Amino acid sequence: MNLVKRSIAELIGTFWLVFGGCGSAVLAAAFPYGEGSNPLGIGLVGVSLAFGLTVLTMAYAVGPISGGHFNPAVSFGLWAAKRFPGGELLPYIAAQVVGAIAASTVLFIIASGRVGFEMTGSNPFATNGFGVHSPGGYSLFACLITEVLLTFMFLMVILGATDRRAPQGFAPIAIGLALTLIHLISIPVTNTSVNPARSTGPAIFAGVELFQQVWLFWVAPILGALVAGFFYLNFFDDSTSTKTPEDDALVSEKLA
Template sequence: MSQAQPLSRRFLAELIGTFWLVFGGCGSAVLAAVFPYAQADANPLGLGFLGVSLAFGLTLLTMAYAIGHISGCHINPAVSFGLWASGRMPGSHLLPYIVAQVLGGTLAGGLLYGIASGRPGFELSGSNPLATNGFGAHSPGGYGLVSALLIEVVLTFIFLLVILGTTHRDAIASMAGVPIGLSLTLIHLISIPVTNTSVNPARSTGVALWVGGDAMGQLWLFWLAPIVGALLAGWVQRQLLEGGRPSS
């Protein structure tokens, strides 16, 4: 179990896992969502929203089984905060986990930028370069700040309840990765038009750092909203659904 692993090993697992999440999920959006690139209207081969949603879910599903036994496969600062709020993670592990997650996401964003730059005509322009998150002019559907804030809080809240429920000591542990991965797919199906879907500050930071500008200017929301949603879910799980009892 992850509790028996040294913190250094968990740090490496979280770095690799978050790298895969950002590279696989954002990579599908940047490299394959629209193809051929010059024929966006026809788009016979592009993944579209459904494909990108599945890519994010699959990255999480695969990493759940690859590193879950080492670090718990948080690969998301909001998940770490939610597990801490539910009493399943010591506060002393929060910072190392978050540093590993942000570092992994940033490495993935940089590699993705390097690969995408190899196509003639690619540039960091448009509303969501490198699959960044945003609201207003940087929302794929033109949604404003309040809409973005609400959907990120609510979806992260539900996401954490799924994680906390499926990893409960009384749940079927071997199956946890499946509903968790599917829930992330569903979250993307709902919210790509609103914010390009974050629910993960490391995912947002990993690409925003390479884009700069408004992507960095709006990044605060994609830290605040997921963490608020996760903390709320951790409290609800521990105090209301579990009646204050430890759940693991």
């Protein structure tokens, strides 16, 4: 599959991740809107599941085409583990960011169609933040550690589940559940990023102050992913056996 088609698959997958995950937070987390009781809203657990389901469904849908990254940090982590060529990082990341911005644009159009919709609160429009923009008021350092650690663990799951020695066909389930768990842990801390593209899209619509915090959600996830990639390559990679091109192709086939 050529690079253009794979990049389009990444764009679509990232669009679905941001629209489904952030859309659940913006449109469905608290419903009916403005009422003290919340009989229908999906809340933190529902939003966490939504993010996991977006990755699971798109990993099966377009993962066999592009590898199912949907996340610049994942692309960097796979590159560090020598499972992805460095020359394709820029096209993949560009496609992911465009997909995230497109999803945020559509979501903003839908959300602003409700009478009374406003960008209010410390984390409007499902944005990520630290300090006063952390849902729980967590410090910059606490948010940095959280994002680095959780992205590290996310990449460890991805690398293990797509290892040629792992059972085939189950990787999207493990990866989707891992992202669900990550959100259950860290929504109160950073509103959960572990994905620079996911952070960038909503922040564009949330105002300058929140957009100025996006740097953390590029630096921390990419750092965590790079450490995971190098760690897995040097400690867990099956370097003692002879590999063939067919073995390397199994990374994508795990998502089929």
